[in-house]
Amino acid sequence: MGEQWDIEKRRQLYIWAFQAVALTALFAFVWFIAHEKKYKEVDVPQLVASMSTITQDEWHEEDILSLKRRFGLAANDFAAVGYFGPNSNMDAAELLLVRVNEKSQIDAVVEAMKNRVAYQCTCFDGYGEDQMALLKDARYLTRGYYVFLIISSDASSVEREFLKQIEP
Amino acid sequence: MNNHYKKLMRKAFHLILGAIGFFLFVTLLYVIAVSGKKPVKAGVDIVKGIEEQNVPALLQAIRQKDVTEIDVTVPTTEVPIYSVPEKTTEEATTLAPEPPVTEIDVTEPADEALTQEPVVQPTDPPTDPPTQAPTDPIETDPPLTVKQIKIQDFQAEWNEKLDQNDVRNLSNEEQQQIHAMFMNTIFFGDSMTQAIGDYGFIDMSQVIYKRSASVDALIEKIPEVAAVYPERVIIFVGLNNCNFYKTPEDFATAFTALVQKLREQIPGVTLCVSSLLPPSDVLGSTRADLVRAPMYDALLNHTANMLGVEYIDAKWIVRQQNYLKDGIHMNRTFYRVWFRYLQLLMGPNL
Amino acid sequence: MVFSSMTYLFVFLPMVLLAYFIAPPRARNMVLLAFSLIFYAWGEPVYIFLMLMSITVNYVFGRIISNNRANHSRYAKLNLGIAVGWNLLALGIFKYYPFVSSQLRGIGLKFIPGMKLILPIGISFYTFQAISYLVDVYRNKIRVQRGFLKFALYISMFPQLIAGPIVRYEDVEKQLSKRKVTLAMFGNGGEYFLRGLIKKVLLANQLGALYVQIESLGAAHASVLTAWLGAFAYTFQIYFDFSGYSDMAIGLGKMFGFRFPKNFDYPYTATSITSFWRRWHISLSSWFREYVYIPLGGKRVSPRKHVRNILIVWMLTGFWHGAGWNFMLWGLYYGILLLLEKYVVHDRIARHPWPGRILTFLLVTIGWMFFVHTDFSEMLTYVGHMFGIGCTFANATTGYFLRTGLLVLLLGMFFSTPIFHRLNEQFAVNYYTTSIALRVVMFMLCVAALVYQSYNPFLYFRF
């Protein structure tokens, strides 16, 4: 009888083990879904201003009209916009941060940024090697509702700083 | 059994053909509903007739209309007409006399220019670029005219401000006057001209440029300039020409071709050219080809005067601290003074 | 992916039909499973993993329970409880936790973390399917499915995956291993699919557009009659949308040799609320009766307990339809009506069916107004308009909606009765060419409506 009982006991142990694994798998999946990056809401113009102080690139705060002129983006289509443009036509460094209203807008913003960089490349082609280097190293970051274009002599540190500010 | 299926297949085929027939019927209805958009021939001809009018002739008529006699259509309420510095007719003639376009023998004057200029060997230590005294127009007038005096006072005032580096930016008032004065002007050149639009002094629609372009490259852009039919074109080119043209003479011939083509495509246009600025001392020391800039500029000056193109000597505005990092282009301070200088040269109060 | 979409009709369906009927019979289950997973992943690339986890876990639970029963293990009931608990927990977390946590945080229990989770499509359906499978295995009503692929196919078969019907394992057990599809059966499937598509695209969407227009009217334009018109429009929209979808599912099942149970039996012709719920979403109400009502003792308990059972079952039914107070209210509404019928009205209705039908239809229409308005203030204003609170009886706008919406409402009324079905029985078979030609034209109208794509809502995001 006992021996029959042992098999029964061992079998039940396997069952408990499986049930435990099933429960943890479920909670693991929930954690994976729930903690999907929820990005902090940041004050866009102020964040871009702080970003612009990280490197010594020569840029300055630009108004929404030059944003519309150079990127074809209308500021009031988005929740918030922060744009630092080059000081002269010989500088290539730029920063543009856009907080979109819906995710469907992201593709259009990224495309506008890519068109701007492509246009700048044609301007500096065979002319300004270091400007071309910046343009080749342009970064397009999409985090949640934020799209950030970085054209800078030190793009990676700006990117690191931006991610630090926005990651939860 | 299979003839049963064969019958069904045939029946199915008829049904599908029927469906296609129905669809074609609907297509027919659709085509009728949106049948061709037909412009009316007579009307189109009239529109084409308007489009084929000769723009220069129209512009001539419009610009020359006698504005002085104010038409009765002005509303009764007294409206202060903003004093737009319209060029009175006689003023226009003196400034840009219609030069008889003759074939200019380029070779002869060029040599003479060469001999005068001290030949700078590329290996020489960088001598300070000969400070270019404001060359008087070739026809030397007897005593200094009122115009020269005003120019010299202006230069004195701004030279001092440039040295102290306190050139404030253009006030709204100045900005509006510049916009008014150059409403029908096109700025034409390479990246030196692009900066004018980029810095926001003038609307980008009045700037036609091609970066790192030599004068030859600009000749291809003339149709774009012609399309605007501007009243005046201000050419501002840079050091690309020094390394593009081996000798100043090639540069002069190219510039002459540019001027002739411009006048041919835009009848009655007033042409001005800004001086070719030297590179910064730092860059000049390393780039032998650029260090010859003053020679190119002198010849440019000479050719311009020969062709009746107004030569704007802006070299006095150059200061080392106003060069950009690349030693070729100028920052906003230079253009602030440059525009005020232009305003003086082309303004009515001369 | 949705059946009434271009992606499904002209990309997915031809590919699955081609692959299925080319594949050797042995591999057909595999093909159907693969396409079902693609079908689900198309709209839910992330939650596909949750479904796969649910399938694996329930497969193993099934084997465990059948094993327990074989060995008469003491823990059999406990393991069943844990297995069912796992499924309810999965459903609870993804469907109800956001709502529940927001309510609790609302009343001050701030420490509860408010997670913002998107509801996975079809989770309510495949979870209930798995639970019914586990309980049936426990009750030895069915033999446990040893083949993992067959079990996965049973749960995730694309025709019934997203919006049911909730297929019982016993209905399809034999077909999972052996099924045959004749051309006639395929044609029958086509008939059901076309009927479902026409109901959804040509009736439900147009009624929906009418309802949205009326619902968005400002107070200035609202009136009693217009409000009722809007209520009827939604009543028919949800019926044609849901029954259309079930017809398409049954039709597709037939095309692959499966026979799914009927989910709707002309519910709006019901003479009483009880019979309405025996005709509306039959697979769901039978599930609740089988796995909740009867275990609670069903009718064989004291009247007081019976009232409790009815209220619990109907609150749960309402809550199953969506995480919101209005759904619970909707469930409670029907619970109370059913109790009234049982204890107050008895069978007096049966004697004169027509007043019964009209009364039932009106009660159901009002019920839908609780169902559709998740926001209480909107619900109150709308229902208030229906009863003349805050607006005139009728105005010019009523005339406008009567003219533009009358035909589609009449068609709705006509097609929610079996009249057309009976006519179709004789007419279609005798004049088969013309009736099929009519179906082809109706199919083309559906394609035309889908191409123009102005209004094609997917109502099941809450289920």
Added chain:
Amino acid sequence: MTEREARERARKLRFFRLLGIVFLMMIFLLSFLRLIWPRKAYSAQERRTLAQLPEMTTENLRNGTFSNAMEDYLADQFPARNVWVYLDDLRGRIMGEKYSQGVYRSGSSYLIEEFKRTDDARAAKTTKAVLDYLREYPDIPAYFMLVPNASWILKDKLPSGAPIDSEEDWYTSWAQEVKNANLSNLKVVSLASAFTEETVQGKQIYYRTDHHWTTYGAYVGAKNLAAEMGLPFDTQEWKKVEVHNRFQGTLMSKSGFYSRTADTIELYLPDPDIECVTAYKEQQKTLPGLYSSEGLAGDDPYEVFFGGNYPWLNISTKAKTNRKLLIFKDSYANAMIGFLCPFFSEIHVVDPRYYTGDIRTLTASAGITDICFLYNIKTYYEDASLSLILEGGEADE
């Protein structure tokens, strides 16, 4: 099985078998056609670019935008799409549908766009920006003309009882708001009464399948504006020229309501003619006259005026006056500017949706003597770009 039942069953089998075959044929025929059908980038009939095959990235797969984009792509590139849309319109017509995409179909073949008061605050913001801007130029006379749309003037042509917000109510409150600001130099020009009167006399003020006004409508608008401006409008004669006789416009393509009606487009040329030249500033070209044959032949014949909308046009004319007009406008004004040319030496036409320059520099430097805001009520109410350029960012030097 009795013989009758056997025959019944055979007929049933025949029906389902045939239906099975036809169903398969339909699905595979349309799927095959969709595969081989050439892709189109632009639909002239709907005047919009059609969706292209979306490119799959993990990001758009994850947030579901890929599957939606795929659905739009398949619907947009479906074989003979325009005919299917027309078929759907036929069905809608039979079912008595009168409303689609914000457009009402009226009995008398008029397509009329609805007016919905969705955001009064935004309209108020635009009006405030305009008033603030005009306060900066107290000595320049300004004129504010909001043209009523068909949903107001042709109210009786709408399906009776159509739930539309009234433009009249909004307009009266707006006019009151502007009057309260009591700017000495501002005059509001309202056209409602003039238009109603003209319609009563049977004149056609609006196109039947386009949201614009006819050139005659523009003529009436110009006459009223000229009266306020003190222009000798009556001394000018006009020669009417018909340039298009089958004009079907944007409301038809937007709503999918196809109707046989088509309108004519006329031009009113000043008689005696007045030489004028249009400088398309942003496009850096100067063309004679105000009209474009290319625009006339294109998809939208209304673009005969100037070839469409441009950020900044500078029209200079031989009119013997030194009055210069600055006009902020939407597409309605394109048809009316021709009527003002004989009375102004220069007209600066600014379309805020595309203009990116600095408006104050332009106003001051171009020697403007008159300012005019010309919008139709619906676009003005929904406009978001006018306030943008009037407030403008801080102008860089």
